[in-house]
Amino acid sequence: MKFYSPLTADFFPNEPDYEDEFYDEYEGYPQDGHELLEYETAIRDAVENDTRDFGGDLMQYYREDDSVRNKVVTAVPSVEVHGNKLCGCLTVELKEPLLDDEQTALCNYISGQYSDGWGEGFEQREIDVGDGKLYVHFWQDHDFELKRDVPDMTEFNKLLNRPKKPKMQLIGQDGNIFAIMGRASRLLKSSGQGDKAKEMRDRVMSCDSYQKALNIISEYVETELSPKPTPKCDRGDAR
Structure with a gap:
């Protein structure tokens, strides 16, 4: 305060x-x-x-x-x-x-x-x-x-109200990038994020490699490639 x-x-x-x-x-x-x-x-x-x-x-x-x-x-x-x-x-x-x-x-x-x-x-x-x-x-x-x-709570409230990423498994699924993109797009639309689905498709279609496409998709839906949260350190371990 x-x-x-x-x-x-x-x-x-x-x-x-x-x-x-x-x-x-x-x-x-x-x-x-x-x-x-x-x-x-x-x-x-x-x-x-x-x-x-x-x-x-x-x-x-x-x-x-x-x-x-x-x-x-x-x-x-x-x-x-x-x-x-x-x-x-x-x-x-x-x-x-x-x-x-x-x-x-x-x-x-x-x-x-x-x-x-x-x-x-x-x-x-x-x-x-x-x-x-x-x-x-x-x-x-x-x-x-x-x-x-x-304090101005506008940005904080935006974070609170931000829709959660839908979860989607990559391992063991069809490896065709268009099929993967389609599944991710449907998940986003079903969670009320149609604008994000379009943004994701546009970015995927303009990238130049399969791996980059997977990384882009993993920004919008939670996959095995999505960044994991950084674990909190125990205060007793701080130096």
Whole structure:
């Protein structure tokens, strides 16, 4: 789960123009998320360096013994491009989903960390960006919100709704490629994949070898030649 929030900064050039009406001696040039895009790498590196001492996990400072503590494994701040601007990005690892009131409690805690905890210290650290220094703010006193990212499920749903491949045996069957193609075509049509049947036939008719034709057919129906799923490794065997 990710939460995004506005990111702002003050930029102090190495050679400031004190006559510039937009320059403030104490606040430099204000920068918003769009202007901070060019400093993405420098800011991300600065966040990683600043949080290294506590493993980058803001939940280490969460003192409540409640369901949020039991469900949230880690809450790691960083930055990420979101909506064509650089934003604060909190990546939350969970044991199980948060209820609405638990999510509110987490967001309130993180808002406090951004304003009076970790973020208050981070915004005082200068970030060298070559032509000047940046001071980055994860919290603002107006228009601040931790907004949960809702992933686009379109492609995932397409995979879920994709028709399964019909199964067809090659071994011991007629070795005539046209007979094999005909059987595969009928299987596809019977499973509601008439468009795939036509696509398969067109590809088979334009290939130049028997083996290639079998491989093409095995992309559309499951045969002995179809790729087998890669077995999952036991976590205990990982190195």
